[in-house]
Amino acid sequence: DTAVSQTPKYLVTQMGNDKSIKCEQNLGHDTMYWYKQDSKKFLKIMFSYNNKELIINETVPNRFSPKSPDKAHLNLHINSLELGDSAVYFCASRDYNEQFFGPGTRLTVL
Amino acid sequence: AQTVTQSQPEMSVQEAETVTLSCTYDTSESDYYLFWYKQPPSRQMILVIRQEAYKQQNATENRFSVNFQKAAKSFSLKISDSQLGDAAMYFCAYRLSGTASKLTFGTGTRLQVTL
Numbered sequence: 001d002t003a004v005s006q007t008p009k010y011l012v013t014q015m016g017n018d019k020s021i022k023c024e025q026n027l028g029h030d031t032m033y034w035y036k037q038d039s040k041k042f043l044k045i046m047f048s049y050n051n052k053e054l055i056i057n058e059t060v061p062n063r064f065s066p067k068s069p070d071k072a073h074l075n076l077h078i079n080s081l082e083l084g085d086s087a088v089y090f091c092a093s094r095d096y097n098e099q100f101f102g103p104g105t106r107l108t109v110l
Numbered sequence: 111a112q113t114v115t116q117s118q119p120e121m122s123v124q125e126a127e128t129v130t131l132s133c134t135y136d137t138s139e140s141d142y143y144l145f146w147y148k149q150p151p152s153r154q155m156i157l158v159i160r161q162e163a164y165k166q167q168n169a170t171e172n173r174f175s176v177n178f179q180k181a182a183k184s185f186s187l188k189i190s191d192s193q194l195g196d197a198a199m200y201f202c203a204y205r206l207s208g209t210a211s212k213l214t215f216g217t218g219t220r221l222q223v224t225l
Contacts, residue, residue, distance in 0.1 A: 041218050042217055042218075044215070045212040045213065048210070048212060050209055055210045056212055088153060097143070098157055098160065099205075099213060101155035103153070103154055104153045104154070
C-alpha cells in the first residue's frame with residue numbers, strides 16, 4: 001500500500017540518452033511535485049502540477065519535461081542527458097498540510 | 111524570495127542526550143508553514159514535525175519539539191533522549207499556504223548519534 005511510488009529507483013545511463021522516471025500516488029491528492037537533490041544534498045523544486053495542470057515551473061533546462069496523464073501520475077522525461085543531471089529525483093504529492101515523498105530515483109549519467 | 115538557512119552542517123549528540131538543530135528563514139509573508147524533515151541513509155524523506163505560522167504554541171511530536179520564534183524568524187528542532195536511529199540528515203523547510211506553493215529547503219544538518 002505504497003503512498004507515493006517511483007520507478008526506477010536507480011538509473012544509470014550514458015550522456016546524450018533520453019530517459020523517463022515515473023511517479024504514482026494512491027493518496028487521492030490533487031498536487032504533485034518533482035524535486036532534485038544534488039550531490040551536496042541540496043533539495044530544490046523543479047515542477048508542480050495540480051489536477052494535471054502545470055502550476056510551478058522553476059528555472060529548469062527545457063530538456064526536462066514533466067507530463068501528468070492524470071492526477072495520480074506525474075512523470076519526468078529528460079532529453080540529452082548531461083553529467084550534471086546526476087542527482088536523486090524525488091516525486092511528492094500534497095494534501096492541505098503535508099507533502100508525501102516517494103523513495104527517490106538515483107540517476108547516474110556516465 | 112523566501113530563503114531557509116541552516117548554519118550547522120554537522121552536529122553530534124550522545125545517546126540519551128538532547129540536541130538542538132537551528133534554522134532561520136526569511137519571508138515577508140504571514141501565512142506559511144514550517145517543517146523539519148529527516149533523511150536517513152535510505153534517502154527516504156520523513157516528516158518529523160510541522161508548525162503553522164499562525165499558531166503560537168510550539169509543535170511537539172513525542173521526543174521532537176520546536177522552538178518557533180516568528181518575529182525572529184527562527185525555527186529550531188529539539189531532539190530529546192536521542193537514539194541511534196535519529197542519526198540522519200535533517201532539513202528545515204518553508205512553504206507558503208495555498209495550492210501553488212512549494213517547499214523551500216535549507217541545506218541540511220547531518221546529525222551523528224554516538225554511544
